[in-house]
Amino acid sequence: MRETKEGYRYLTQFDTNTTEYVGVELEVKVKNDSKFNYEFACNVINDAGIPKTQFTKEGSIIDSEKDKIQYLRSAWGTPKPGFWKEDQYIIHVIFMDQHFASVAFTVGKQEIIGTPTILKQNETLTTNNNTSTTQPKKTTQELLKDLEELIGMEKVKQSIQENIAYLQFNKVRMDKGFKDDSALNIHSVFKGNPGTGKTTIVRLLGQIYRSMGLLSKGHVVEVGRAELIAEYIGQTAPKVKKAINDARGGILFIDEAYALSRGSDSKIDYGQEAIEVLLKEMSDGIGDIAIVAAGYPAEMNTFITSNPGLQSRFKQNFYFEDYLPEELFAISQVALKKEEVDLDIEAEKLLKNYLTEQYRNRDKSFGNARMAYSIIDEAKKQMGIRLLKKENFSTLSKEEISTILSDDLQAIFRENNRRKLKLTIEEKELKAALNELNELVGLQAIKKEIEDMTQLVRFYSETGKDILHKFSLHAVLMGNPGTGKTTLARILAKIYKALGLLERGHVVEVDRQELVAAYIGQTAIKTANIIDKAMGGVLFIDEAYALASGSDNDFGNEAIETLLKLMEDNRGAFAVITAGYPDNMNIFLKSNPGLKSRFDKTYTLPDYNSNEMMDIAQSLLTKETLQLTEDAKKYLQQYFEESHTLRDKYFGNARSVRQAIESIITKQNLRLATIPQAQRTNEVIQQITLADVKHLTAKSEQKNNAIGFKRSEGA
Numbered sequence: 001m002r003e004t005k006e007g008y009r010y011l012t013q014f015d016t017n018t019t020e021y022v023g024v025e026l027e028v029k030v031k032n033d034s035k036f037n038y039e040f041a042c043n044v045i046n047d048a049g050i051p052k053t054q055f056t057k058e059g060s061i062i063d064s065e066k067d068k069i070q071y072l073r074s075a076w077g078t079p080k081p082g083f084w085k086e087d088q089y090i091i092h093v094i095f096m097d098q099h100f101a102s103v104a105f106t107v108g109k110q111e112i113i114g115t116p117t118i119l120k121q122n123e124t125l126t127t128n129n130n131t132s133t134t135q136p137k138k139t140t141q142e143l144l145k146d147l148e149e150l151i152g153m154e155k156v157k158q159s160i161q162e163n164i165a166y167l168q169f170n171k172v173r174m175d176k177g178f179k180d181d182s183a184l185n186i187h188s189v190f191k192g193n194p195g196t197g198k199t200t201i202v203r204l205l206g207q208i209y210r211s212m213g214l215l216s217k218g219h220v221v222e223v224g225r226a227e228l229i230a231e232y233i234g235q236t237a238p239k240v241k242k243a244i245n246d247a248r249g250g251i252l253f254i255d256e257a258y259a260l261s262r263g264s265d266s267k268i269d270y271g272q273e274a275i276e277v278l279l280k281e282m283s284d285g286i287g288d289i290a291i292v293a294a295g296y297p298a299e300m301n302t303f304i305t306s307n308p309g310l311q312s313r314f315k316q317n318f319y320f321e322d323y324l325p326e327e328l329f330a331i332s333q334v335a336l337k338k339e340e341v342d343l344d345i346e347a348e349k350l351l352k353n354y355l356t357e358q359y360r361n362r363d364k365s366f367g368n369a370r371m372a373y374s375i376i377d378e379a380k381k382q383m384g385i386r387l388l389k390k391e392n393f394s395t396l397s398k399e400e401i402s403t404i405l406s407d408d409l410q411a412i413f414r415e416n417n418r419r420k421l422k423l424t425i426e427e428k429e430l431k432a433a434l435n436e437l438n439e440l441v442g443l444q445a446i447k448k449e450i451e452d453m454t455q456l457v458r459f460y461s462e463t464g465k466d467i468l469h470k471f472s473l474h475a476v477l478m479g480n481p482g483t484g485k486t487t488l489a490r491i492l493a494k495i496y497k498a499l500g501l502l503e504r505g506h507v508v509e510v511d512r513q514e515l516v517a518a519y520i521g522q523t524a525i526k527t528a529n530i531i532d533k534a535m536g537g538v539l540f541i542d543e544a545y546a547l548a549s550g551s552d553n554d555f556g557n558e559a560i561e562t563l564l565k566l567m568e569d570n571r572g573a574f575a576v577i578t579a580g581y582p583d584n585m586n587i588f589l590k591s592n593p594g595l596k597s598r599f600d601k602t603y604t605l606p607d608y609n610s611n612e613m614m615d616i617a618q619s620l621l622t623k624e625t626l627q628l629t630e631d632a633k634k635y636l637q638q639y640f641e642e643s644h645t646l647r648d649k650y651f652g653n654a655r656s657v658r659q660a661i662e663s664i665i666t667k668q669n670l671r672l673a674t675i676p677q678a679q680r681t682n683e684v685i686q687q688i689t690l691a692d693v694k695h696l697t698a699k700s701e702q703k704n705n706a707i708g709f710k711r712s713e714g715a
Contacts, residue, residue, distance in 0.1 A: 008023075008025065008073075009113065010113065010114065011105070011111055011112060011113055011114065011116075012106065012112050012113075012114040012116050013105065013107070013110070013111060013112035014084060014105065014106070014107045015107075015108070015111045016081065016082075016084055016086050016107050016108065016109065017081055017109070018081055019084050019107065020078060020079060020080065020081055021075040021076060021077035021078075022044075022075060022076065022084055022105070022107075023073055023075030023076075024042050024073065024074055024075070024093060024103075025071060025072070025073045026040060026071070026072040026073075026093065026095065026100070027069060027070075027071055028069070028070045028071075028072055028095075029068075029069055029070075030068045035060060036060070037058070037059070037060050038058070038061060038072070038096060039056060039057070039058045039095075039096065040056070040072060040074070040093060040094060040096070040100065041055070041056040041057075041093075042054065042055050042056070042057075042074060042076070042091050042092070042093055042094075043092040044076070044089055044090070044092075045089065045090055045092070046088060046090075051219050051221065052087075053221075053246075055075070057073070078226045082224065083224075083226060084107045085107060085222075086107050086109070087106075087107055088104065088105075089104070089105055089106070089107065090102055090104050091103050091105070101118045102118065102119045103116045103119065138207065138211065140208060140212055143204060143207050143208045144164065144208065146204060147160060147201075147204055147208075150197065150200065150201075151323075151327050152197070152321075152323050152324065152327040152330075153196070153197050153321075155319060155321060156201060156318050156319070156320055156321075159316075159318055160201070160205070163316055164208060167212065167214065171213070185282075185313070185315040185316075186209060186214060186290040186315075186316065187282055187290055187292070187313055187316070188205075188291075188292045188315075188316040188317070188318060189292075189293050189300060189304060189316070189318070190202070190292060190293070190294035190295075190300075190318050191294075191295070191296070191297040191301070191317065191318070191319045191320065192294075192296075192297065192319065192321070193296060193297075193365075193366055193368060194365070194368060194370060195323075195366075195367045195369040195370035195371060196320035196321065196322060196323065196369070197369060198255075198294045198320055199222070201318070201320075202220055202251055203220055205290070205292075206219060206220050206251045206290075209251075209290060210250075214290075215250055215289070216288055217250045218250050218251075219247075219250035220247075220250055220251045221243060221246045221247035221250065221251070221252055221253065222253045222255060223243050223252065223253070223255070224254070224255050224256055227239065228240050228254070228260065228274045229270050229271055229274055230270060236270040236273045236274050236277075237277050239274075240274045240277040241277060244281050244285070244289065247289055248286075248288055248289050249289070250289070251289070251290045251291070251292055252289060252290070252291045253292050254291065254292065254294065255294050255295070256294070256295045256296075256299075257293035257295050257300065257303060258295045258296070258299040258300055258303035259271070259295075260272075260274050260303070261302075261303050261307070275307060278291060279310070283309075283313065297319065298569075322359070322362060322368055323359075323368045323369060323372075324359065325352070328355045328359065328369070328371070328372045329352055329355055329372075331369050331372040332351060332372040332373075332376055335373045335375075335377070336376055336404075339376055339377065339380050340402060341380050341383070341403070341404055342402060342403055343404050344404070344405055346405070346406040347405055347406040347409050349406075350406045350409050350410070351409060354375075354409070354413060355372070358371065363571060375412065376404075378412040379404045379408045379409050379412055382404075382408040382411045383401075383408045386407065386408060387400070387401060425457065425458065425498065425499055425500060426497070426498045426500075427498075429494065429497065429498035430454070430498035430499065433491055433498055434450070434454070434495065436491050436494070437450060437488075437491050437495070440488070441612045441615045441616050441619075441654075442606070442612050443484070443488070443605065445603075446605075450492075453471060453499070454495075454499065456471075457471075457499045457500070457501070473496060473501060473502070473575035474575055474576045474577070474598055474600070474601065475492070475575070475576075475577050475599065475602065475603060476578050476579075476589065476599045476601070476603070477489065477577060477579040477580075477603050477605060478581070478582040478585045478586075478602065478603070478604045478605065479579075479581075479582065479604065479605030479607075479653075480581060480582075480607055480651055480653060481652050481653060482651075482652040482654045482655030482656060482657075483605035483606070483608070483653045483654065484654060485542075485579040485605060486540065486579070488603070488605070489507060489509075489538060489540045489579065490540075492538065492575075492577065493506065493507045493538040496538070496575060497537075501572075502536055502538070502574070502575060503535075503536035504535075504536035504537045505537055505538075506536070506537035507538045508530065508533050508537065508538070508540065509540045509542065510530055510539065510540070510541055510542070511541065511543055512543065512547055512556065512559075514526075514530055515527045515530060515541070515547065515556075515559040515563075516547065516555050516556050516559050518555075522555075523556075523559050524558055524559075524561075526559075527558075527559045527562040527563060527566075528562060528566065531562075531563070531574070534574050534576075535570070535573055535574050536573065536574060537574060537575070538574070538575045538577055539574060539575070539576045539577070540578075540579065541576065541577070541579070542579050543579070544578035544579065544585070544588055545580045545581070545584035545585055545588035546580075547559050547588070548587070548591035557591075557592070560591075560592055563576065564592070564594040564595070567598050568598075576598075576599075578599065607644070607647060607651060607653055608644075608653050610637065610640040610641040610643075610644045613640040613643070613644065613653075613654075613656075613657050614636065614637050614640055616654050616658075617640070617657050617660070620657070620658065620661045621661060621688065624665065625686055626665070626668070626686055626687070626688050628688045628693075629687060629688065629689050629690065631689070631690040632688050632689055632692060632693045635693050635696075636660075636693050639660075639693070639696045639698055642698030645698075646698055660696060663696070664688060664693055664696075667691070667692045667693075668688055668689075668692040671691060671692060672684070672685065
């Protein structure tokens with residue numbers, strides 16, 4: 001039963017994305033004429049016998065009439081969807097201390113209207129103290145054997161085996177009188193991406209700890225931020241304590257535990273209060289409970305280090321790696337068996353290739369085992385859709401109605417790509433950014449490459465293809481001062497954002513000083529913090545070669561290693577653009593083998609020739625509504641030709657042009673100041689004469705370090 005504005009809806013399957021509360025309705029025929037109080041409880045377990053929740057309803061029936069029908073209702077959930085996760089559940093209804101009925105329902109991706117069937121007595125899962133009694137309890141060795149039979153998770157399984165052995169060793173010591181109870185701390189941290197088996201492992205751990213006598217029940221109570229954090233002051237602690245009491249004897253499994261520590265998101269947040277209650281329980285509570293905090297690796301590292309108490313309480317850490325392609329295929333075989341279907345040879349090859357491609361292109365949201373199960377489930381549906389179109393459907397063989405073809409897989413892969421593609425090209429922003437790029441003088445090769453990228457993104461958008469990892473956003477810009485490296489990096493960030501390749505498109509500009517610390521261990525933290533600020537945008541590292549000094553006592557290499565790792569871990573989440581002199585950057589790229597593989601796109605920004613310098617000058621003067629006389633134009637062109645001929649590695653390029661124009665405007669203004677005001681017509685004010693440019697002399701700039709030509713020694 002689900003309550004809506006229009007009334008109650010009766011469902012056999014609830015939608016996990018929209019369901020807030022799942023309710024139970026009892027239709028009771030009253031046999032008593034007098035007033036009486038009633039109570040009914042609902043114990044909810046999943047198909048594995050693990051308790052999900054328990055809720056009760058108390059009330060009174062007054063002025064009753066014999067044989068009158070009464071409707072008693074109760075529900076449980078949260079104000080926001082998410083509490084009821086995809087699974088199969090059974091509700092045991094206890095009315096007035098008597099088992100009333102057991103009803104099965106499902107939580108999936110859509111609602112199915114109907115009235116759930118009451119299970120027969122031999123179909124129910126009887127419970128005692130929240131633990132399933134449908135099967136004999138397994139021994140520790142039997143449970144560890146079950147653990148070993150799980151697909152993949154080799155490091156996790158090894159860690160669990162070692163921890164269990166050590167716990168057994170310490171338990172024996174305690175039984176013999178040694179005071180070593182601190183070693184029996186079984187609170188744990190699970191780090192891993194979605195679908196890596198964290199929930200499966202925590203259920204097994206509950207049973208293993210129960211078999212060892214470390215927990216009395218071994219059940220698992222799964223909670224998230226919504227189940228622990230209240231909206232008002234004073235309400236969070238009771239919610240956390242209730243969750244702890246519900247899990248007493250078993251495991252309190254806190255999924256996405258890092259969400260408890262997000263005080264910066266809101267001025268009023270009670271996550272810290274929840275953490276303090278959990279810490280108190282772990283330090284001096286009555287025990288008989290294991291608290292397991294789980295979530296993404298990076299977020300969990302931040303969460304655990306955010307509070308010294310958390311690090312000392314969570315003694316066991318398990319890292320759940322992403323499943324390898326061959327492991328994902330093995331998981332899909334399990335899913336096929338469960339769905340009673342099979343793959344033909346072509347479909348099998350296609351699935352293997354797809355799983356390999358998905359693994360190579362995986363990111364933080366990679367679905368792992370969930371993805372493998374989902375593919376088989378959706379392929380079975382596609383198979384059904386295909387077969388139902390046949391006129392002779394009822395006469396098809398058993399093999400035909402249980403064989404998934406490559407066409408069935410292709411259909412869901414195309415649909416998955418369309419769903420995954422969240423590409424929105426911001427046409428207005430793109431046009432403005434491309435205009436900025438095209439206004440830059442020269443750089444024809446770079447402009448052509450960006451034009452090709454834009455066309456490809458449009459094509460992928462129109463055809464529904466996934467653009468993730470199709471383009472390399474990391475780049476090296478090589479060029480002398482003033483060739484436009486910083487300007488180009490800023491424009492590229494705007495283009496990437498407009499194309500949907502980057503989320504924010506901002507630019508974080510740094511050099512060696514912002515990345516490298518003075519003491520050991522601090523550089524990695526400093527670099528990681530800078531990269532965190534650049535997420536969704538561009539990290540622009542000017543004079544990047546300064547990171548690779550070659551000194552044994554320098555931490556620049558630590559910054560490079562941190563940078564390379566985070567570029568790999570966060571592929572597609574941000575772009576890194578490094579810049580510097582050509583010779584120095586070539587040495588920099590050779591200093592670490594990983595640099596060339598990450599920066600596979602190199603742009604060389606050549607020195608501007610004299611004509612390009614003149615174009616830049618004309619553009620700058622036009623913006624100031626100034627025009628050159630023919631004599632001044634001829635002189636300035638000659639100046640740029642001589643400057644280009646005499647250039648060295650410190651040649652300022654566009655920077656020199658800007659400085660020259662600034663000095664020309666200053667000379668013109670000084671000249672105008674000597675002219676009577678009545679003679680300063682618009683034509684005179686807007687004119688640059690030979691007198692305004694004649695102070696520029698390329699040869700004298702080479703010798704005397706004049707503005708815009710040569711940098712001083714050591715600059």
